[in-house]
Amino acid sequence: MTIERIRFRGLIRAVSPFLVLFGALFLLIWPTVEGIVSRWFKFDESYSHGWLLLLVSVVLVVRTIKRESPVSGFYPLWLVPFALALMAYGLGDILRLQALQEITVVPLLLGALAILLGWRQVKAFIIPVGVLIFAVPVWDYLSWTLQLITVEINQLLLGLFDIEFEVEGVFVYLIGVGAFEVAHGCSGLRYLLVGQSLAALYGELNFRRLRSRVLFFLIAVLFSLLANWIRVFVIIYMGYETNMQTSLIRNHDNFGWWVFAAALVPLFFIGRKLELSQAEQRLPGEPAPDATGKKSHRRLWTGVLVASVLPVIMWVLLPSSAGQIKPSPDAFDFSLNEERYAPLFGNRLSGWRPQMRNPDLVFAQTLFDRKTVTGEAGPEQQLFVGVYSYENQRHRAELVQYWNRIYDRDDWMPERFFKVTSPSGIPLQGVTLRSFSSGKRVHLAYGYYVSGLWETDQLRAKLAQVLSLFSARTDASLVIFGVACEECDGEVAVGGLVKNTLPVIVSQIDRHFYDTFTSSHE
Template sequence: MVLAKVRLVKKHIKRQDRAYSRFIQGAVSVERIHYSRWISSVALFLITFGLLAFLVSPTLESIFSRWLKFDESYSHGFLLLLVSAYIVGRKWYAQRPITGFYPFWCFPFVLALAGYTLGGILRVEALQELVLVPMILSILAILIGWNQVQKFILPIGLLIFALPFWDYLSWTLQLITVAVNEIGLGFLDIDFRIDGIYVFLTGIGAFEVANGCSGLRYLLVGQSLALLYGELNLRKIRSRIILFLVAIGLALFANWVRVFIIIYMGYETNMQSSLIEDHDNFGWWVFAVTLIPLFLLGRKLENSAVEQAADKHMRADEASPAPKKHRYAGVALVSVFLIAAFFALPSNTGEIKEVPANYDLRLDQEQYGPLFASDLEGWRPQIRNPDRVYQQTLFERAAVNDASDGMPEVFYAAIHSYDFQRQGAEVVQYGNRLYDSEEWRLTDLFNLEGPDSRRLSGITLQQRFGDKKVHIAYGYYVEAHWESDELRAKLSQLAGFFNGRSDGSQITFGVYCRDCDGVEALSSFIDRNLPVLLDTIDAQYKE
């Protein structure tokens, strides 16, 4: 009896062992399947995004170069990239997306890719930067579908606030800042006038609300912080929108206050305040103060009854896996489109010339004589990385012969040309400046009309440590289109697509004289010589 029971126990143990072995083998098989699927999914994403990175590498290089300039509006770019990568990685690990093929999303991907290709053909980098994030999201949607990709829209979309296409907003922000400060200064007993982006304090000096004073850097950082806070702490779309809009308002308000205080200090100290020359750190302190109410509002929204109820009912969306047989179709289709775009894009070789070529041009014929200098009393425009240059300082022979006390007028003419527009070498860029603000200060503005009704913008500069004044007039000749302001010159790249040209030039004239009407002398000089300079450019670049 005992032996029979022992045999039964042994048989039962053997059955348990066999069942456990089958269970372990099954679990291992399932684990191998999951691991194999994970490796396969990683390979699919590496292929598609590797091709995408190769295609857009010139654009990424230019973006990274802007992020490395810590005195501009995009110095937060690398930090934002790390934050975005961390949030995406955390969500990816929690969701474990299943790859498939969702053909509907090929349509927005093709549109974004076409926009990128068009931007490359037109040499408009802003258009290429604008479609980068939509391309990334549409590729993800093709591979994992809307139900899964919507979790990654905001973390990846965060990168939008580090892309340099926001530069196009600078001019509008500059005008808004000037308009707001005009209202503020109107409440004070200050004699001033406004001309464009310039604020003239009568008898004291002038302020230029330049690109760096537009408030763009505070706006981008404020939007980034609001979006990030909403992604991490808020559930309701309404709460996120409220926080985002308040962040925009506070960021703009911080810049308006900063500019107002700088102008007021210039008035009170007769332009002697150190705040006028070194105001970057001051701006960040003002912006930091405006973050206090922003985060207090965020905390209030987070603790609201609506948010608490939404948090309790929050649940992860179920993702429907696509059939395995379609997993490679999306990758193959995306790869074909990326490769086709690569061959459609123009070459990016020869990006920046170390030494610009010279125009074969001299304005020293019978009427003018050359001076052996490439500046005008120490002034000349600061232009970065031109491909071709002409600079000459001249005097009018007849005027010298008639004068008894030396040379009455000295003229300056210059062309700075780019064969085609690209990052770091384009006619309108942050680094191109008409004058060094440490050596010269703006005292007046004027406009001139040259031959063929071509309008030029003009400024009068005075030495900071002297009494010499120079009168400057300038314009832009972009792909055979003449413009007098930066924004329209930038947009001319689109119109130039139809004439087959890709060049862009800044043409600058200047005059220095002791006892003459400088603006009138400059206008006469432009009337005689602007057509010659334009003909020289056309001869170089016209097909």
């Protein structure tokens, strides 16, 4: 009983520094971790393997601890990269860049370990902990690129056969047969993440050399993408041969996993060949002894205290991202030039409207120019003016977020980009969109009005949010104009709409948020 008690006390003494440091770290990053885990519960998405990967990571960490028997100490040099990772996490919180916060979680975990273990010991934990990066939902940003690559590869393969087809964006039209959409699920992202995870695990368990691990990882990436390209091509080809009656169209997910499983056979055959190579069979040299044992108990806990204070300070300094979300947005009461513009019924322009999530204030109106109406004929142009405003930036209610888009990529394709400048010099981004279904075109001009500054792209609009920390204004708005016409110069028409309405809109936005700020501080 006494021996067991001594062992238990020794275990508590060994893990206590790690519990304290990781407890302080999780105080800061827990909302982000909770968001990552919530994506693992969505079993129809690309990250449902997260729970399995977490279990594998825990097993590998325990395996590494038993093999390496690490001894904790204090390595102050690693406070620098740890502090830099904390700053990156804090910047992501200020800018509401969830992806930046998510991608720093794994480096923060490894950085905390490095402070207590040093490089010679922590490098054995890079793969056991780092493998979790393949379950962090930041890989969605590759999806659109992977979709386009898949379309290009299949366009090349279809060109080898006597098949009449056309490609527009992510749509493949088989002339006289039907159409296929290479959607998000057809990008191959799921196979890529699983393939990368398996390659990293195989390398950790079977390879000694870094070169073999990197080579096997790159081959796994290629095979994962190749499996998806073959899957999409077979489905399209069978749809052509069977006049869209093949069961593969309905069961394409199951078919895809069978193709991916078949691709693993040559992959692991290559892995076995690398494992039996002469370079891998050569025993590595003995690692240099670590000086951790010389670190005093007092020095260790001083390091734990210093490292733990850093995330706590960041947690205290960061502004709260919480905030009430309105069940429905309030209406912006704008007064446009009623003598020239008259309202039309609806808030869409030829089926288009921007996708904006949880705005606080909205003005969205279709109009027509009275001057374009002649005789009994209707208006030649349909116009759209939209303002989507957020009183302050907070979680799930911010101007630039994943769900906010100028157009739905599944329904619209950009044909041409251009610039629009108001008489006062305000720059706006212009784009002409064409509908996949109807072929109709709409011409848009838009800008982001953040804390009194104008930006034309989302990244700069995100960066402009930093100014709201030092400014009385915390508002951010999307201001967008649209024109739909069959026989007109769309760029000129939308430029004229901007010229006649933007000054009025800007003055009313400024007045509204100035009055709101003044009344809240009286």
